[in-house]
Amino acid sequence: MSPIDLRAxxxxxxxxxxxxxxxxxxxxxLFTPTSHRLxxxxxxxxxxxxxxxxxxxxxxxxxxxxxxxxxAEEYQIGRLTRVSATAGFGADSRPELYPGSASxxxxxxxxxxxxxxxxxxLLVALGVPELLAITKWEERVRWTRDNPDARDFAVARADRExxxxxxxxxxxxxxxxxxxxxxxxxxxxxxxxxxxxxxxxLSTRNLRFKVxxxxxxxxxxxxQFPDASKLSANAADLTWSTTNLYGLFFHYLGNRGxxxxxxxxxxxxxxxxNETADRHLPPTGLLVDPGIQKEEFTRIAGPYxxxxxxxGHTYTWLPNHLMDGTEQVSPRSFLSALRTAVNVTLxxxxxxxxxxxxxxIRRGVQHASGTRVLEIxxxxxxxxxxxxxxxxxxxPIEQSEVIRRWETSELSQKLEREARRxxxxxxxxxxxxxxxxxxxxxxxxxxxxxxxxxxxxLDLPDVYRIAFSxxxxxxxxxxxxx
Numbered sequence: 001m002s003p004i005d006l007r008a009x010x011x012x013x014x015x016x017x018x019x020x021x022x023x024x025x026x027x028x029x030l031f032t033p034t035s036h037r038l039x040x041x042x043x044x045x046x047x048x049x050x051x052x053x054x055x056x057x058x059x060x061x062x063x064x065x066x067x068x069x070x071x072a073e074e075y076q077i078g079r080l081t082r083v084s085a086t087a088g089f090g091a092d093s094r095p096e097l098y099p100g101s102a103s104x105x106x107x108x109x110x111x112x113x114x115x116x117x118x119x120x121x122l123l124v125a126l127g128v129p130e131l132l133a134i135t136k137w138e139e140r141v142r143w144t145r146d147n148p149d150a151r152d153f154a155v156a157r158a159d160r161e162x163x164x165x166x167x168x169x170x171x172x173x174x175x176x177x178x179x180x181x182x183x184x185x186x187x188x189x190x191x192x193x194x195x196x197x198x199x200x201x202l203s204t205r206n207l208r209f210k211v212x213x214x215x216x217x218x219x220x221x222x223x224q225f226p227d228a229s230k231l232s233a234n235a236a237d238l239t240w241s242t243t244n245l246y247g248l249f250f251h252y253l254g255n256r257g258x259x260x261x262x263x264x265x266x267x268x269x270x271x272x273x274n275e276t277a278d279r280h281l282p283p284t285g286l287l288v289d290p291g292i293q294k295e296e297f298t299r300i301a302g303p304y305x306x307x308x309x310x311x312g313h314t315y316t317w318l319p320n321h322l323m324d325g326t327e328q329v330s331p332r333s334f335l336s337a338l339r340t341a342v343n344v345t346l347x348x349x350x351x352x353x354x355x356x357x358x359x360x361i362r363r364g365v366q367h368a369s370g371t372r373v374l375e376i377x378x379x380x381x382x383x384x385x386x387x388x389x390x391x392x393x394x395x396p397i398e399q400s401e402v403i404r405r406w407e408t409s410e411l412s413q414k415l416e417r418e419a420r421r422x423x424x425x426x427x428x429x430x431x432x433x434x435x436x437x438x439x440x441x442x443x444x445x446x447x448x449x450x451x452x453x454x455x456x457x458l459d460l461p462d463v464y465r466i467a468f469s470x471x472x473x474x475x476x477x478x479x480x481x482x
Contacts, residue, residue, distance in 0.1 A: 030071070340368070341360035
């Protein structure tokens with residue numbers, strides 16, 4: 001394919017908006033990275049992952065029988081073919097299945113115990129007639145609280161019926177950051193949910209929860225729940241290796257472009273498997289072999305981030321500059337950077353001898369950094385507030401200097417004011433202890449926003465550093481203010 005044709009294929013294939021909620025999963029977008037197999041096993045209760053790594057994608061995929069069957073075949077998980085799935089909580093408004101954030105807030109304000117709330121959600125998921133006949137969640141919770149024996153009989157009956165039918169009744173939970181804007185209340189709700197999830201795992205054979213959750217929320221909620229260690233041993237993490245990211249990219253090129261161009265791209269390399277009319281699986285080399293992937297990406301973007309190897313190799317430069325402090329890259333950031341790279345090439349480098357110009361990749365990293373900061377500002381505003389106090393600094397930086405800047409700017413007071421702002425619909429979670437700055441640093445390291453170097457100094461990965469206007473000698477340039 002010519003650079004122009006490849007560029008057109010990239011333009012067609014890469015999503016214009018990489019927000020996970022703008023496009024639901026489908027057979028041709030379903031990609032099964034090797035590292036996610038355990039997460040889809042019905043016996044795995046907790047699936048941890050940060051924003052943009054696929055929690056919501058898999059949550060919706062498991063709710064659709066056709067996609068479950070595809071995943072079951074590709075991951076060789078036979079039990080996944082015998083699953084009946086329903087949602088127990090998610091970002092979509094489904095008041096018939098679970099309360100929204102406003103209802104959740106009202107229930108907690110009235111003294112509802114998280115155990116009663118989640119047991120009500122469970123009974124609705126199991127189709128208990130008494131609960132389905134009630135439309136108000138306050139009354140559903142009251143019925144559950146007042147009828148503990150009926151609850152136990154309903155769970156036991158559902159377990160027996162599922163066993164007789166040879167299925168696993170799977171209740172799925174996602175978007176738990178929308179449970180409550182106050183961290184303490186969110187932790188209580190998560191703790192109650194984890195307790196019930198463990199009960200289903202230990203006391204039934206055929207009823208299972210699968211909880212998609214951010215690592216910090218699992219850690220925080222689990223501290224209120226001593227037996228959570230039993231769930232930790234049964235947890236999976238949604239991680240992405242460099243080969244997984246490029247495998248997803250090539251999968252998109254072979255499936256999401258126009259029929260003609262995607263077919264032409266697949267014809268360039270033997271080994272593509274035609275699963276269905278709308279699903280083609282890349283050859284093994286394009287999925288797992290860094291050498292073959294580098295060769296293919298070099299054909300698309302050239303070998304170097306400039307005139308020669310001293311500027312870096314395109315294949316490794318892109319993911320290396322998108323890694324967070326835990327050395328993870330979300331596919332959302334990866335695809336967003338490539339989308340920007342294509343746009344920059346189309347507008348500024350149309351005569352370039354490759355489909356993607358290296359300057360486009362550089363600009364793509366800057367854009368992905370800005371997007372990542374916006375996302376974390378939505379999920380965890382306190383993180384954005386804390387890092388903004390370091391604007392203009394250089395990293396690596398001594399921890400004492402970070403704390404000095406926070407003390408000077410009165411960060412703890414800012415975080416307290418921030419926690420009091422907003423309404424029920426603007427769900428936020430704050431730090432565990434806003435007054436203890438060393439603990440704040442520990443939380444930022446857990447989240448991957450900071451990392452500690454071997455010499456003890458603190459560093460920020462480029463994916464955060466760039467957009468926060470924090471410098472590093474020889475690093476990717478900071479985003480300039482318009």
